Amino acid sequence: MAGWKEEFETVIAAAVRRSRTIREVMMARGALPGAGALVRRHFEGDRAVVFADEAGFAAAGDPLVASLEDAGLTVIRHVIPARPLPKPTAKLAEAFRAPLKQAGAVPVALGSGVINDLVKHAAFVEGLPYLSVATAASMDGYASAGAPLIREGFKITIPARAPRAILADLDVIAAAPPEMTSWGYGDLAGKVPAGGDWLVADALEIEPLDEAAWPLVQHNLRGWLAGPEALARGDFTATARLFSGLTAVGLAMEFHGSSRPASGADHQIAHLWEMQGLEHGGRRVSHGACVAVGCVAVLGLYDWLLEQDLGRIDPQAVAAAAPSLARKFAEIEALLDDPRIIERAREETRAKHLEGRALEARLMLLRARWPQLCARLRAHLMPAGQMAGLLRAAGTPAGASEIGVSPARLAWALKASRFIRARYTLPDLLEETGLLAQAVQAVTGTGRG
């Protein structure tokens, strides 16, 4: 576990130098007093507008403001209540724009997921670069360009821009509520099955791996996920490694130009539950917890898949039995109920649908490459049970029941997830080979159908 600083320099700082948007990531213990100088290095204005909720401001607001004032900046505080938990709505992001209209404003997001997304959006609309001051290693969105916000009831990722600089004071981040760190761990764990989905898409010549984004996330992922027990204790080294991983993911998305390096079927499952407003124990289930449960379920599907011999399929017969687009549309109607989501699901599904000769050709490719793909997947993935153990050690939910999801609802999500994004993931492969129902049954213990 030694050497997070060296790893930060060789992996993260090196990637930041290649970023078109992020100029500096300052991660250290006691980094907050460097905020003023950081702003002076990378921003033009003289008025720092600090956005936070009360909890985030209590965690780091005073030393942040002091440092900004020491650097000669006028500080405007825009602090919103922490209870009820602020929701990342497009409407709230609009309200964040008003204080940015004065000349010389430098937006500063002090907080984690919601505050960062709101400021990211408001700053982007106002055409201003912003500083992200992280208060928890709770998600991978600090360094990412998109702002996932709720607009008219839907969670959609609105294009925006990554921050110009990120400040991560490890004393603040390690002192965050442990469950927030556990959510970040869950979000990062999802990169294991997401990488599997990308290997599948690469083997089938749908989306090739990329030489910048793939190694940035995948070559260090095992190390970032090692030591979950230390993370649960608020250990600085483990926290630094988790934050490095979450930052790398954001940079990888920038380099690749899409969220493919970070998001596969695990995230599609999480998005379904998030759009439904999944609650457990009277509280909304976090993004990271939804991803963690999706991650273990998808790894279960992979465990099952790797027991099958797809090198013996009959492409012609399998393609002939595969569902038509009309049959998929009927299934979309049966599985989803919101007409707006159904409409979107149709478009996403149409974009990746293959049938007839084209599907047959893909299945021939799969048959030919199966031994090689199988070996790559085995080397890359980890068994679902092993991942569940790591997650639980970090304090992250791993099983569906831990977030109040029944086996039937998990089975529903594993099937419905393939319809909400055009991205090709494992459930698509299982459907095209006629194995989806069987695989879902094996993983969830639910009946067929």
Ligand SMILES: [Zn+2]
């Ligand atoms: Zn995520």
